[in-house]
Each structure stands twice: as structure tokens, then as C-alpha cells.
Amino acid sequence: MPLRCLVALVGGLVLAAAFEPVGYAWLMPPAIAALVLSVRGLRPGRAWLPTLLFGITFSYAVMVWMRSVGTDAWIAMCALEASFFVPLGIGLAWATRLRAWPVWAALWWVGIEVWRSGFPFSGMPFGRLAFATADTPWADALPWIGVTGVSLLVALTGTSLAWVVLHLRDARRLSLAVVAGLAVVTVAPVLVPFQLDETGTTTVAAIQGNIPGDGTDIVAVHREVTDNHVRATEQLAADVAAGLVPGPDFVVWPENSTAVDPFLDARARTGIEAASDAIGVPILVGAIADVPGDDSQVLNQGIVHEPGLGGGDRYTKRHPVPYGEYIPFRGSLIPDTYGQLRMIPRDMVRGTGLEPIRIADVLVADAICFDVAYDEGIGGQVARGAELVTVQTSNVLFSKTAQLEQQFEISRLRALETGRWVVVAAINGVSGVVRPDGTVADSVGAREAGVLVETVGLSTTITPAVRIGVWPGRLVLGFLVLHTALVAITYRRRRRGDHAVGPVEERSAAT
Structure with a gap:
């Protein structure tokens, strides 16, 4: 042993x-x-x-x-x-x-x-x-x-x-x-x-604005983070005007590019409007939005901001991190005042929708941070018509660890699984544009600021993996239950058999 x-x-x-x-x-x-x-x-x-x-x-x-x-x-x-x-x-x-x-x-x-x-x-x-x-x-x-x-x-x-x-x-x-x-x-x-049919192309820009300081405390510098993404987008607009880069059809900002509700916070709203007006195309903004009428809850969302119009379609994060973005059974298991739980005064509510969002006439499957690691979110949106995948992530706490590389690898694998281009926008790494075969067209490394502009393919082809969805997982769980039940039944029958044999043997011996 x-x-x-x-x-x-x-x-x-x-x-x-x-x-x-x-x-x-x-x-x-x-x-x-x-x-x-x-x-x-x-x-x-x-x-x-x-x-x-x-x-x-x-x-x-x-x-x-x-x-x-x-x-x-x-x-x-x-x-x-x-x-x-x-x-x-x-x-x-x-x-x-x-x-x-x-x-x-x-x-x-x-x-x-x-x-x-x-x-x-x-x-x-x-x-x-x-x-x-x-x-x-x-x-x-x-x-x-x-x-x-x-x-x-x-x-x-x-x-x-x-x-x-x-x-x-x-x-x-x-x-x-x-x-x-x-x-x-x-x-x-x-x-x-697997053969994919390309139905068109679109040009996408992903902004990695970086974070000041040691790169691990976004709450303390969230205004600067938003300002970084505004400036990077305005610089992109200047480069487009100068003919240095092609003009994007839309721009992707990362998760928590604004840590306050842009519809309620004047400074955040003004910055987003300035960036959107400068580039002249929609921006998918990663924002923390308030839940109307409930001060105890928030939403982690990707919000489409249209120039001159404001908010459009939204995607809400499906898998908030327990004890990181919300506290399960708040106050009953672990005190709210314990350690870093003090930094979570409001619980993040999980999203439930699987309809893709529309950005610049393109149907997009969005995922926010850890969402990319779950099977049903991206696949469910692709099955409903998404032609492209975006991943908005912060990963600020993990900026000095291998978590960045592990998560980016998952994004690459989702490109293969769904047969879609994947555009990843992170605050300070790793951002990148991934082809449907899993290879990386371009990327920005950790703790860097950068702008990626790439013309990507669109597709409506549904891969067998997307078509079968989460059923393989359900079937294998069913196997576990069935096998356990069969073992339990066999064990009980053997015990009953042992009990039945005992008295018969005793009677035979007495005879």
C-alpha cells in the first residue's frame, strides 16, 4: 500500500x-x-x-x-x-x-x-x-x-x-x-x-489597456483602467484616420473595463461615449451593472455601446465565481467580514440567456472570464446562430500566474470545438485572436498594453460537438449513477443470499 x-x-x-x-x-x-x-x-x-x-x-x-x-x-x-x-x-x-x-x-x-x-x-x-x-x-x-x-x-x-x-x-x-x-x-x-463554410468576414479590434501599479488591485484603480481603454480606442481611431490600420467594424473591451454602471456613472459614460464617437463603431464594453431596485446585487455584463445611441444588446456572465464575485448563503457559512470577503459587499447575479448578441450586424457568442471553461455557454450561443466568439476577461488577480495561459488555451480549444474565430480581450493579458483551427493570429502578452486589429471569418456551420451540446456530460454522469446502482443492488442480493444460506446450513447440520 x-x-x-x-x-x-x-x-x-x-x-x-x-x-x-x-x-x-x-x-x-x-x-x-x-x-x-x-x-x-x-x-x-x-x-x-x-x-x-x-x-x-x-x-x-x-x-x-x-x-x-x-x-x-x-x-x-x-x-x-x-x-x-x-x-x-x-x-x-x-x-x-x-x-x-x-x-x-x-x-x-x-x-x-x-x-x-x-x-x-x-x-x-x-x-x-x-x-x-x-x-x-x-x-x-x-x-x-x-x-x-x-x-x-x-x-x-x-x-x-x-x-x-x-x-x-x-x-x-x-x-x-x-x-x-x-x-x-x-x-x-x-x-x-471538419469542413467549415465561411459566410463572410468582419474586422474586429481587441483592446488591452493594462492596469497601473502592480496589476492586482483593479478596485483601487478602476477609473484609470477605464481611462486606459478610452485612450487606447481614441489612439486606434487616430491610426485608422492616418491609414496605419484598417478600420474595425466593432471594438471589444475586456471584462471590468468599467467597474461601475456606465448608465449611472457620469464619468464612465462620458469616457465610453468619447471613445465610441472617436472610432465611430460599436464597442462591446465589459461593465459591472446595477440590478434595478436591488442595491445588494450586481451584474457582470458585456454591453454593446452604439455610437450616438448608447446601450444595445447585453450578455450577462453565466458563472460568477463563488466567494470571489458572490458569497453563497451569505452570512450563514463564512462571515462576510472574513479575509477578502469584505471586498464583496454585493452579490453578482448569474445570467441565464443563451441568445447571441448582435454587434454591427454580426451575431456574437460572448463569454466573460471563467465562462469560457463551461460547455453550455459558448456552444449554446453558437447553436443559436452566433457567427463569431468573443471572450472578455479581467484575470487581474492572476496576472503573475499560469492561470492566464491556462485560460487562453481554453479559448483556443473553444475555437476548434465551435469552428469559430475567437477574439479575446483581457485587461492585462492574455489578449488574442484565434483562428477556428486553434492557431493564434495575433496576441498581446501579460502586463502589456496593446491593440489588436484583425479581419476574421464568420461562419454559421454547426459542428457535431456543438450539435450534441452537453449531452455527453449528462450521459457519462448517467453511467456513474447506473453503475453505482448496479453495484449496490448486487451487494444487497449477495447479503440476502448469505443470510438465507446460514439457517439452511444450520438445519442440515442438526439433521
């Missing part, structure tokens, strides 16, 4: 190294194989310990950037994420006793991944296997099978590797067949890429 625990501990660290800032995606299959080998053969009552240790090292390493919020927040959040590896261990113990166990074990991994990505309080999707597949053959499967499907493909590669390790000497031909089959499935999307 100590050796198994050691293998699991190391395996968790190896899996974390597959993600940015290390980014060695090929480490995922050996890490998953190490986890399976550390569990296989154990009873369910003991199997949870190696997987918990795996989950601890993986969670704390891959999301070490949460320390920027506070060490206490990092410890608490990662402890919760690691706890999901307890049922994973039990499930793997059950699965590895079945025929074709690499398939069932992979389904258990992905099922737990989907579960923790949505629960509790919207969950934490960072660390999904698919999110480390940029620039790998696995990523080419995204338009076909989506994020959940790609995670399953990676997990199956790992569990099959464990099977090969166990059976290589006994069944070399069969082991080679398993490896060859996985290779064919993995490479097939590269050989048969």
Missing part, C-alpha cells in the same frame, strides 16, 4: 505538469495509467486513499494560481476538488474488476471530471484533461466530439496504457492491437478534419 500511495502522489504531480506553465500534454496518459495501476486490485474500501492522494497533488499543483486570491482560498478550494477523487477511487475499484475495464475506468474518470466541473456552486472546470490538449492530435477531435469526448479519449489512452503494462508479456499481439486502435482513433480527426 505505501508504494501504491507513492505512485499516486507522483502521478498527480505528473498530470499537473501536462497543463501550463509546463504544458507537456503527453504526460497525461502515463499519469492516468499510474493512477489506475495504484488502485487496481484494491477493495473499494481502500482504493479511495491512493486516488485521494493523487487528487491532492494534482489539484494543488494545477491550480496553485488560486493563491493570488489568498492561501486560505487556495487550500479550501483545492481540498474540495481533491475530495472528488474519493468516489473516483471507489469507482475505479469497481470498474477494474469488469471485462473491458479500461473503457469503464475511463468513463469513471470523465464522469467525476464532469461532476466536479458543475458542482457545487457551478463547480471548477479547470484541470479537465481536454484543456491540456492544444497543439496535440487529440485537439483535432474537438469539433467532432467536444470537450467531454476528448477528455474521454485522453483518459482511455491512459487506462489502455495501464492495461498494456499489465498484459504486455501475456498477450503481445492483443496489446499491440489496443495501441494501434487508439492511435487510429486519435489520428483520424487529423486525417479527416
Whole structure:
């Protein structure tokens, strides 16, 4: 057992190294194989310990950037994420006793991944296997099978590797067949890429205005942040007038480019109007808007500001960050005065709409910050006609961490999954324009100010991944429930059988 625990501990660290800032995606299959080998053969009552240790090292390493919020927040959040590896261990113990166990074990991994990505309080999707597949053959499967499907493909590669390790000497031909089959499935999307039809083009500008000071306290300098984006847009207008850059059809500002309601705050409104009038095209402004009639709540929105007209369509962030943008069960679990919770006097209300917003006659799927990591938001808007994707993000607290790179990688993968160009605007990094094949047309690095102007393609083609939506996740969760129920039923029947046999044996002995 100590050796198994050691293998699991190391395996968790190896899996974390597959993600940015290390980014060695090929480490995922050996890490998953190490986890399976550390569990296989154990009873369910003991199997949870190696997987918990795996989950601890993986969670704390891959999301070490949460320390920027506070060490206490990092410890608490990662402890919760690691706890999901307890049922994973039990499930793997059950699965590895079945025929074709690499398939069932992979389904258990992905099922737990989907579960923790949505629960509790919207969950934490960072660390999904698919999110480390940029620039790998696995990523080419995204338009076909989506994020959940790609995670399953990676997990199956790992569990099959464990099977090969166990059976290589006994069944070399069969082991080679398993490896060859996985290779064919993995490479097939590269050989048969999904074909997209481009219906037009538009020119988009993304503004990264940067933040003064150390770049981590946007509340203290929110006026300067807005002024930076106003000045950058006015400079862009001057460059367009001088013929230095092409004129954009619309401009994208990042999340929290104004931290006050631009309809109620005169200074913010004046700055946005000046920028919009200068460039002469709509600006998608990232704003914190008040909830009418409720001083205790706010909305995190992308608001289309039309020159000379004011506010147009809006997108409201669907996944506010618990204990970062709102306090669940305010006052009943953790005191409002604890640590940085004092900085959250009002709760952010989650959005529910999936209709794309219209900017300059283009239907756009918008996502705000962590929204990009959830499956239903961007895909749901694309399924309803969005021709382009924008991602507005702040990430100010994480400006000195690998979270910036991890999130930008997810934006790249969403481009592949949806078959859309993706325009990312961040306050101080990473901003960029991503092609539908996941490659980066242009970008601005962390802690820099910059303006990106790019002519991007538009499309109404719906990829199979967008068409199937969130159903793969639901089906794999259904598998977890069904498998657990079958194990419970089998266990109860065996216990009843043992109780029934006992008295009969006693009577026979007496006779």
C-alpha cells in the first residue's frame, strides 16, 4: 500500500505538469495509467486513499494560481476538488474488476471530471484533461466530439496504457492491437478534419489597456483602467484616420473595463461615449451593472455601446465565481467580514440567456472570464446562430500566474470545438485572436498594453460537438449513477443470499 500511495502522489504531480506553465500534454496518459495501476486490485474500501492522494497533488499543483486570491482560498478550494477523487477511487475499484475495464475506468474518470466541473456552486472546470490538449492530435477531435469526448479519449489512452503494462508479456499481439486502435482513433480527426463554410468576414479590434501599479488591485484603480481603454480606442481611431490600420467594424473591451454602471456613472459614460464617437463603431464594453431596485446585487455584463445611441444588446456572465464575485448563503457559512470577503459587499447575479448578441450586424457568442471553461455557454450561443466568439476577461488577480495561459488555451480549444474565430480581450493579458483551427493570429502578452486589429471569418456551420451540446456530460454522469446502482443492488442480493444460506446450513447440520 505505501508504494501504491507513492505512485499516486507522483502521478498527480505528473498530470499537473501536462497543463501550463509546463504544458507537456503527453504526460497525461502515463499519469492516468499510474493512477489506475495504484488502485487496481484494491477493495473499494481502500482504493479511495491512493486516488485521494493523487487528487491532492494534482489539484494543488494545477491550480496553485488560486493563491493570488489568498492561501486560505487556495487550500479550501483545492481540498474540495481533491475530495472528488474519493468516489473516483471507489469507482475505479469497481470498474477494474469488469471485462473491458479500461473503457469503464475511463468513463469513471470523465464522469467525476464532469461532476466536479458543475458542482457545487457551478463547480471548477479547470484541470479537465481536454484543456491540456492544444497543439496535440487529440485537439483535432474537438469539433467532432467536444470537450467531454476528448477528455474521454485522453483518459482511455491512459487506462489502455495501464492495461498494456499489465498484459504486455501475456498477450503481445492483443496489446499491440489496443495501441494501434487508439492511435487510429486519435489520428483520424487529423486525417479527416471538419469542413467549415465561411459566410463572410468582419474586422474586429481587441483592446488591452493594462492596469497601473502592480496589476492586482483593479478596485483601487478602476477609473484609470477605464481611462486606459478610452485612450487606447481614441489612439486606434487616430491610426485608422492616418491609414496605419484598417478600420474595425466593432471594438471589444475586456471584462471590468468599467467597474461601475456606465448608465449611472457620469464619468464612465462620458469616457465610453468619447471613445465610441472617436472610432465611430460599436464597442462591446465589459461593465459591472446595477440590478434595478436591488442595491445588494450586481451584474457582470458585456454591453454593446452604439455610437450616438448608447446601450444595445447585453450578455450577462453565466458563472460568477463563488466567494470571489458572490458569497453563497451569505452570512450563514463564512462571515462576510472574513479575509477578502469584505471586498464583496454585493452579490453578482448569474445570467441565464443563451441568445447571441448582435454587434454591427454580426451575431456574437460572448463569454466573460471563467465562462469560457463551461460547455453550455459558448456552444449554446453558437447553436443559436452566433457567427463569431468573443471572450472578455479581467484575470487581474492572476496576472503573475499560469492561470492566464491556462485560460487562453481554453479559448483556443473553444475555437476548434465551435469552428469559430475567437477574439479575446483581457485587461492585462492574455489578449488574442484565434483562428477556428486553434492557431493564434495575433496576441498581446501579460502586463502589456496593446491593440489588436484583425479581419476574421464568420461562419454559421454547426459542428457535431456543438450539435450534441452537453449531452455527453449528462450521459457519462448517467453511467456513474447506473453503475453505482448496479453495484449496490448486487451487494444487497449477495447479503440476502448469505443470510438465507446460514439457517439452511444450520438445519442440515442438526439433521
